[in-house]
Amino acid sequence: MTxxxxxxxxxVLEMLREDEAFAIEYLSVALEEIDEAGGGDAFLLAIRRLVDARGGMGSLSQNTGLAKGNLYRSIAAGGDPKLSTILKVLQALGIGMSKVVTHRTDEACA
Known part of the structure; x- marks a missing residue:
């Protein structure tokens, strides 16, 4: 038997796609470490993995109205997206930034 x-x-991609709580926790941890060395790139990688799990760049481009090439550059390691881009991307993925930030705050109070 094999x-x-x-x-x-x-x-991980399956859990990011199917488990909302996991996806929020995943992004929250990446955001929490954003001020550490390499943290900005790690946060962008976390967003990129969520994009891959939830339909890819083509779907994201359609849902945000942002050009696919610009999205690739913005959320790649070394990318420098505007806050408005991050907010649009997270909203299109079904996870607003407020959920990510509030999640960490709620856990710190517990």
Missing amino acids: TRTRSHEDS
């Missing part, structure tokens, strides 16, 4: 396994990456 046991099927899948990669860690595939498992």
Whole structure:
């Protein structure tokens, strides 16, 4: 009998796609570490993985009205997106920035 396994990456993408609480926690942790060395790129990578899990750049481009090429550059490592771009992207992914920020605040108070 053969046991099927899948990669860690595939498992994470599935959880980002299907588990809203996991996706919010994932982004919250990345945001919490944004001021550390490499934290900005790590936050953008977290957003990029969520994009990949939830339909990809083509779908995101259609949902935000932003050009696909600009999205690729903005949310890649070393990208420098405007806050308005991040807000549009997160909203299109179904997770507003307020959910990400509030999630960390709620846990700190608990």
